[in-house]
Amino acid sequence: MSAEDLCRVLYVDLTRKTFEAQERPEVFAPGLGGAHAAIRLLAEECPQGADPLGPDNPVVFAVGPLTCLFPLASKTVAMFKSPLTGDLGESHAGGRSAVAIRHAGYGAIVVRGASSLPVYLVIDEAGVHFRDASAIWGMTRGSTSAKIIRGRETGSGLRTIMRIGRAGERLVRYASVTTETYRHFGRMGLGAVLGSKRLKAIQVSGRSSVPVADPKQYQAVYDELHTAAVESELMKKYHDLGTAVNVSHLAEMGGLPIKNLRETRYEGAEALSGEHLAESYLGRRLACAHCPVACIHIAALRQPYEDEPYFYKTSMISYDYELIYALGSMLGIADTAGHLRLTEAVEDCGLDAMSAGVVLAWATEALERGLISTADTLDLRLTWGDWAAYIEAIRRIVEQPNEFYGRLAQGVEAAAERYGGEEFALAFNRVEMAGYHTGPAAYANYVAGARHSHLDSAGYSVDQKADPARTPETLAAGLLKEERWRQVLASLVVCFFARGLYTPEVVCRALAVAGVSLTEDDLARLGRETLAAKHRFKVREGFDWSAYRLPTRIFETTALGHPINESEVREAIAAFTRLAAEAI
Numbered sequence: 001m002s003a004e005d006l007c008r009v010l011y012v013d014l015t016r017k018t019f020e021a022q023e024r025p026e027v028f029a030p031g032l033g034g035a036h037a038a039i040r041l042l043a044e045e046c047p048q049g050a051d052p053l054g055p056d057n058p059v060v061f062a063v064g065p066l067t068c069l070f071p072l073a074s075k076t077v078a079m080f081k082s083p084l085t086g087d088l089g090e091s092h093a094g095g096r097s098a099v100a101i102r103h104a105g106y107g108a109i110v111v112r113g114a115s116s117l118p119v120y121l122v123i124d125e126a127g128v129h130f131r132d133a134s135a136i137w138g139m140t141r142g143s144t145s146a147k148i149i150r151g152r153e154t155g156s157g158l159r160t161i162m163r164i165g166r167a168g169e170r171l172v173r174y175a176s177v178t179t180e181t182y183r184h185f186g187r188m189g190l191g192a193v194l195g196s197k198r199l200k201a202i203q204v205s206g207r208s209s210v211p212v213a214d215p216k217q218y219q220a221v222y223d224e225l226h227t228a229a230v231e232s233e234l235m236k237k238y239h240d241l242g243t244a245v246n247v248s249h250l251a252e253m254g255g256l257p258i259k260n261l262r263e264t265r266y267e268g269a270e271a272l273s274g275e276h277l278a279e280s281y282l283g284r285r286l287a288c289a290h291c292p293v294a295c296i297h298i299a300a301l302r303q304p305y306e307d308e309p310y311f312y313k314t315s316m317i318s319y320d321y322e323l324i325y326a327l328g329s330m331l332g333i334a335d336t337a338g339h340l341r342l343t344e345a346v347e348d349c350g351l352d353a354m355s356a357g358v359v360l361a362w363a364t365e366a367l368e369r370g371l372i373s374t375a376d377t378l379d380l381r382l383t384w385g386d387w388a389a390y391i392e393a394i395r396r397i398v399e400q401p402n403e404f405y406g407r408l409a410q411g412v413e414a415a416a417e418r419y420g421g422e423e424f425a426l427a428f429n430r431v432e433m434a435g436y437h438t439g440p441a442a443y444a445n446y447v448a449g450a451r452h453s454h455l456d457s458a459g460y461s462v463d464q465k466a467d468p469a470r471t472p473e474t475l476a477a478g479l480l481k482e483e484r485w486r487q488v489l490a491s492l493v494v495c496f497f498a499r500g501l502y503t504p505e506v507v508c509r510a511l512a513v514a515g516v517s518l519t520e521d522d523l524a525r526l527g528r529e530t531l532a533a534k535h536r537f538k539v540r541e542g543f544d545w546s547a548y549r550l551p552t553r554i555f556e557t558t559a560l561g562h563p564i565n566e567s568e569v570r571e572a573i574a575a576f577t578r579l580a581a582e583a584i
Contacts, residue, residue: 006033006065006107009041012121012128014197015055015113019128021106031516032526033064033107035090036491038079039533041110042088048540052083052189053171053196055114062108063098064493065514068210069218071226072498074098074289076179077490082188083196084173084355084411085430087541088534089188090451093162094288095180097204098493100160104206111199120163120201122153125208133200140166142178142350145200155205163201164191165350167398171195172409174355174432178347182286182296182318186352187431187453218513225510228501230292238295238497239285243321244274247329253464254561255438257325259332259384260361260424261553264437268334272324276336283316288495295497296320301340317344325435326357331364332384345391349398355411358432359397360390362412362425371420376404413549423552428452429543439463439559440472444572445479447548448580450534455496457483463560472571479572480579484527491530532583539584545577 007028012019027040038060045058059080066073076097082089101109105125115130118137122129131152136145142165149161160179167175168191175191176184185191194200212218229235237245250256251269258266270276274297283300287293301315317340327346328339346353364382366372374381378401382389393408400406407415412432416425426433428446434454436442441459449456457479486496492511494502502510504520511518518526555566 006031006063006102008106009108009110010106010123010128011110011112012123013112014115014119014199017115017130021127024108028107030518030522030526031065031511031514032488032491033062033067034075034077034491034493035062035079035487035534036526036530037108038062038077038090039530039537041108042079042081043533043537043540045110045112046081050081052081052086052089053192055112055197057081057193057196059111059190059193059197060108061097061101062493063101063106064491065516066492066494066510067098067102068290069212069514070222070290070510071229072291072293072495072501073493074291075490075493075495076101077493078177078185078190080188080190080193081541083171083192084189085452085543087538087543088450089190089193090534091177091185091187091190092490092493093177093179093183093185094291094495095183096160096289097162097179097183099289100158100204100206102206102210103158103208104204105208109204111197114196115198118198118200120149120199121203123202123204124155125206133198137169137198137200138166141348142166143181143348146178146181149201149203153203155203158207159203159205161201161203164194164199165348167350168192168195169200170398170400170409172351172398173411173414174352176350176352178350182298183288184352187354187451189352191350212513213515214513217509221506221509221513225501225506226292229498232501234500235293235497239293241274241278242295242297242319244277244297244319244324246274246321247324248273248275250436251329255436255460255464255559256329257426257433257435257437258329260330260365261426261437261557262365264557264559266329266334268332269329271334271336272328272339274321277319281336281340291495293497299340301337301344303341315340315344317347319343322435323353326354327390330357330361330435331387331390333387334385335387338387342387342390342394345394349394351394351398354434355432356394356397358426359408359412359415360393362415362421363393363408365424366415366419366421369421372404376402376419378402422549426551426553429548436460437554437557437559439562439564440568440572441475441479442559443550443554443564443569444475444576447550447573448476448479448545448576449483450531450538455486457486472568473575475568475572476575476579480576484524484531487527487530488523491526528583531580535580535584545573545580548573
């Protein structure tokens, strides 16, 4: 498969149970895939004003020109209209998904319509097979459905299986999609979109090869990137402790959100630290396809069976910083095993852990303040640190037995709109916050970023550099510049952990090997164009930069030892909005 063949798009119609592959070079021009191609396909396929949980909302999966060729270039970009925000939904996942899609012969997959009965898809070079998923729909453990599909279908060792859990089936607005057990399309509610389509899972496999234009130069660039990855101190940190290394660092600095951001310094941080987890629980490390780093850390949790002395089960549970923040410190949990058990419950039902943790933290404080009662919670008492009660709350959010849990299933902002407590409902454009309470740049990033994600422009990193000459205008310009460059990386589907390795100069050489000729100026232009296309889609679907809400809690709790200046945040957002609007 050459770079030119990246433009092959597979269209799947769930309503009619049909499929068609089309060559779409104009979508991938000038040789980029990922976010660059996905936003074009989404804008083309999604009617203005489409119901995010209706059949008109398409799902686009797109990979990039470096997929299957270079290390750490194995993410898949998913785009859709988000049921959580009502505008752009975008989520990235690692694992084997990107490699499998490209080996199957496609640069992108577009899923249209909705099935009348539960189905899963089996996609390979020959096309698409529609399978009855009625028997696996409704299973309480999402991993069981993937196990059944693996047993039914061929493709072992070559495939990816992307599947939803019970939360997606029940249309929880922040339901995730799991791929290869420990990787996720986590944010913005892709799981609910697939659930609305009665699409339980997608298996993709293929055996196509990916030739290169210049084998000798390919080997040289590959070796350079591989060596840089395995010798980098940053990558060594991710291999040794994973992103959980951030727990101790942020707790010491005063940037770790604790108990719904009422505090930032935490005595329980040691029990949840990457160091403690590695020393006492680490069972194995895993890597995404074509990655030499292996940043995925899996805890081995030994649990006794009830009423069965000396009999135990060992659960393998993934952990990282965002899980520890959302399902640990944010809920006041300092019990390592309890945190892992709560994480396992969230994984089993297929929820975005960050949104779930923020929702539970709001509910705990709302109960404490009397905004809700035990009549609303159905006699469930939510108190800080009580991981067992939180596990039960997760089950009820998925099943939604009453209005209260139905509101929690729509996200923290929907719950606060009904019951009050908006001042401590920690969401930005309805997206629950990430685990960085570091200063003005982080919050300007959350509000103005296209995905409202800390990964849009890494504002948390800007805060930690504490430039004394910074103004709101220079802050906004810096965030926008970084987000534009990350559009290039997302169009190559390069892992953001590798952003220091994939410099513009290296990217140009890698693309040349893949048969794509671009200059550094071309890359900068494509980054601007891709972000502008996302902003156009958001505005078309009703997004309004001026209508944002800033929870007062973020100004009440010190960040890195200092209060956050509200006017600086608002001025930076205004400057970002002006600069971004000029490019639309």
